[in-house]
Amino acid sequence: MVIVKKADLDDLKQVNLFLKEMDLIPFSESSFCESYRNVYLLLNDDIVVACICFIILNLEVELEAIYVVPEYRGNGFGSQLMEKMFEVSNLYHCESIFLEVRESNDIAYHLYSSHGFVEVNRRENYYGNEAGIVMKKELR
Numbered sequence: 001m002v003i004v005k006k007a008d009l010d011d012l013k014q015v016n017l018f019l020k021e022m023d024l025i026p027f028s029e030s031s032f033c034e035s036y037r038n039v040y041l042l043l044n045d046d047i048v049v050a051c052i053c054f055i056i057l058n059l060e061v062e063l064e065a066i067y068v069v070p071e072y073r074g075n076g077f078g079s080q081l082m083e084k085m086f087e088v089s090n091l092y093h094c095e096s097i098f099l100e101v102r103e104s105n106d107i108a109y110h111l112y113s114s115h116g117f118v119e120v121n122r123r124e125n126y127y128g129n130e131a132g133i134v135m136k137k138e139l140r
Contacts, residue, residue: 002077004084007039007051015039018051018067040084042068042077052081054088054097061089063099066108073107082115086139095140103131112137 007015009029016026032039036057042050050068054061063085068077089097099117101108117135126132 001045002080003043004040004080005043007041009033011039011041011048014041014048015051015053019053019065022065022067024065038085038088040081042081044072044075044077050077050081052085054085056089056092056094059093059095061085061094061097063097066111078111079115082111086115089139093140095138097137097139099135100126100132101135102127103133109133 009032012027012029012032015032019026027037031037034055036055037053038056039051039053041048042052049072050066052066053064055064066078066081085097097117099112100123101112103109103122112135115137117137119133120136121134123132123134
């Protein structure tokens with residue numbers, strides 16, 4: 001059974017393990033608990049296999065991270081988490097969602113494109129010798 005649940009402080013250690021896998025800075029307890037931060041976990045048969053982190057500021061959302069454990073990829077779990085982000089964004093009457101993806105991350109780029117995100121900017125050499133692609137999805 002697949003369940004998506006809002007992460008709480010007890011889940012911080014697991015979330016930070018995922019962030020480290022993506023070479024991202026782990027959350028401190030205080031930053032994890034900020035009112036604008038949203039973190040959701042996807043459980044498959046009671047095993048945490050994916051997470052999504054996004055922030056809501058004013059009427060905009062920024063996707064900070066989405067991660068699926070490698071052996072669970074290709075099962076639609078990333079899409080389920082994206083749908084949860086859209087659901088929460090609509091509850092807050094948000095107008096748009098922004099994200100950034102490495103130009104070499106074809107799988108993530110395809111996931112975002114398939115959910116209606118379009119490229120709006122490129123940050124050349126943002127990741128050293130690699131560009132970051134800024135994408136946006138209009139919600140309204």
